[in-house]
Amino acid sequence: MDGITWAGSAMVAARTRLEIATQNLANVSTDGFARIGARGFLTPVGVAVDRRPVPGHGALRRTGRDFDLAIVGPGGFSVRDAAGAVGTTRAGAFTREADGTLRDAAGRTLLANGHALRVPDGARIDERGDVIAADTDATVDRLPLPPGSSVHAGFLEGASVDAIHEMVDVLCAERSFESAQKIVSAIDRTREKSSSDVARVK
């Protein structure tokens, strides 16, 4: 490992930091988006940065829509897309379809223990995740939640991105990239001297 490789790895690491910060900034309005954290570490071939979701949730905001759902506590909504792939999301902007199922903004169906959750006309979802029929007050379906979590209808969870934090990260990445570039250039100049000046015959 020589100096240029080290400084080069630092430039790549700074680029990754910038990618992570711009990804977070781009999703500042994405409901349920979990901020990605950048963690730098040393490897035998230089410095590297990996990306990992940061624990913690976005702030809730009131929307007043019946099927905007926000989970307080751990857990997520299990959703299935048109191709049948099942995923988990904390973006809770659902709309009710004519057949009583709920779909999120990307068109994925909300699942409850593997089957599509059904909400009869006029029913509501309470904090325990129970679907309560309008006329009989009976529980007709249930949205599974981890112990200790609750679901709030009429609220949405925003992105857990703090724009100030990300702007600082953008600046830091830029400057760290610049410093590493200066080091690469300095080493390059030293080598230039040794290859051209040292051997020069006067």
Added chain:
Amino acid sequence: MDRALFAAASGMAAQQQNLDTIADDLANTDVAGFKGSVQRFAELVAPGEGGVGTVALGAHVLLGQGKLAKTGGPFDVAIDGPGFFAVLDARGHRAYTRDGEFERAADGTVRNAQGFRLEGLHVPANALSVSVAEDGNVRATFADGTRSIGRVRIAEFPAPDHLRSVGGSLFEATVRSGAPRDVLPGSESGPKLRFGMLERSNVAIIDAMMQILAAQRAYEANAKGVQAADEMLRIANNLQRG
């Protein structure tokens, strides 16, 4: 840098769409029966690579009830509760609206400002005045007394969130919204009609202004991200010169 550049640019594009949606809401704050909408976003993920920005998924209509305001117009009706008035345009094409600012036309039909006709109601030419009861019953006063001349019905949809907005406060049924069903207003838990009132737009100007500020700042932050990515590309290009 390319990924950073594209991620930041996708953020700018998404916020631009967000601003368009909010501006549309603000422009229609004075339109009776107008329903605001909200833009939704999702993280854009490339398989195996992780996030590469954001994407605007489209606008959701917010069907919350607008405030009812007393107007005293001769045929102003507001819906208190869910549902829509079914109206027909000149070609007989059906649309749905919560704008209840109707007028008696010379041919006895009841039309709104755009000339759309309220379905199933005809006011005789010799009627002096009309009134609409909570349950939709239309009573006309004639020189010799009052009589019922019809009933205003309300259309309700199984999935009203999927109605398509076709400008102003007009909506069209879609496959996803389901077929409308006729509802008689005035029941205990159902919608009621309010005569002499109009439903205002459900857009709160202060909320919309706050959203504009937030969207502008988010746009600006993403623009800075583009600048930073560009600056880093410039620095990388300077490697050769030293």
